[in-house]
Amino acid sequence: MECPVPNCQEREPTALGRKLSRLRPWLQTGFLGIWLAPVGRWLHGIPGCVFHCYSCPLSSFACPVGVAANYAALLPAAFEVPYLLIGLLLVVGAVSGSLVCGWACPFGFLQDLLGKITRRKVALPGWVGYTRYAVLVGLVVLLPMILGFKGIPFENQAVSICRLCPAGALEAGVPYSVQSVLAGKGWVMSWFKTGILLSFLAAALFIHRPWCRIFCPLGGFLSLFNRLSLFHLRFNPRECVECNLCRSRCSMGVKVDQQVNVSGCIRCLECTTCGAIEPCFALPQNTPVEERQK
């Protein structure tokens, strides 16, 4: 398809966009020091804000998805509300939206790295993002609760988010299986889960961030805040020269040329390279009264 935008090839990325683009992998690496800190094992009582298995030998925080599923399974025995989890996710979502997905999530970082191996990528339709909410409601809340009412504790549930999770397979299943193999006891992770992990790794080569786009319940939840979060992206029509760079840089398939603070966005900020989309932070004096009334 020939691009109908006339000056499509002329504009170069802005200095800020280039700087952010270079900074992101380094910050993602830096955040690994927080999520994979062996000295932080005592923080397992606090849910983290990224997708990272708490069974990983190096994990410092609890997995928010695993905690939510455990609470759901606990419901028949004890009605407990995960205040800490809800509060932390509310704070992170309200302040930054899905910024943590693009800049802090270790599993997202892994997918970014895998995606760099191959250049050819499969484009996914936008509606696949809604399956994240089906996973959130079905696998994280309803299924553990239903099986819990049948008297099956979360640990014994044959189908659960933790049994299917490729992050758990990679971060916990593989280390413990390798340890077991070295001790002469064989591969402990189930072959089904191993297959899920291998399928996911293969998919990440040809689809940009497949887990984040199709399945991640945490990313789905945080992205709900993209429309109201204090940190957000703002479109500046005076800077837009219709160069098409914003949409070209977006690897998540967001139609950046139409709207940017949407649920499919992980806020990697690559679209800011065009200069017309600016990262900004909402402040009380930022919005003039007349503009708010518009």
Place this chain on the structure above:
Amino acid sequence: MFKRVPQPPVNPALRDVERHDFWPGFAAALAGVIVAFCGARHLTGVDTVGGSTAWEIQLVKAFSSGGVQYASQIAPPPPPKLDDPAAEAEALDRWAKQQANATPPKWKVRVDTDAKTPCPT
């Protein structure tokens, strides 16, 4: 030069600037801080193995370390096995009476704060 993805023509003048107001985000963040603070100080309705009430942090930690115990999963003590058949029959009878008189535990679920099973699932 970055490879451009073809896109339909856009009209920047017609597009929403997507400016965010401060107050909805601030209110949600403030609510989150309050809820998280309450969660950190929250005593759950679940007991620990030691008999005290578990903090929410202890409950979350128990999820990751296999520390959640269900009453339905507590297995009764195994029947006694002795070398002397007569003594074994007597012990078995005593064990059966104990099992018949045993009252079910008052708790449905409790937390073992010392559990360290690395990967419960």
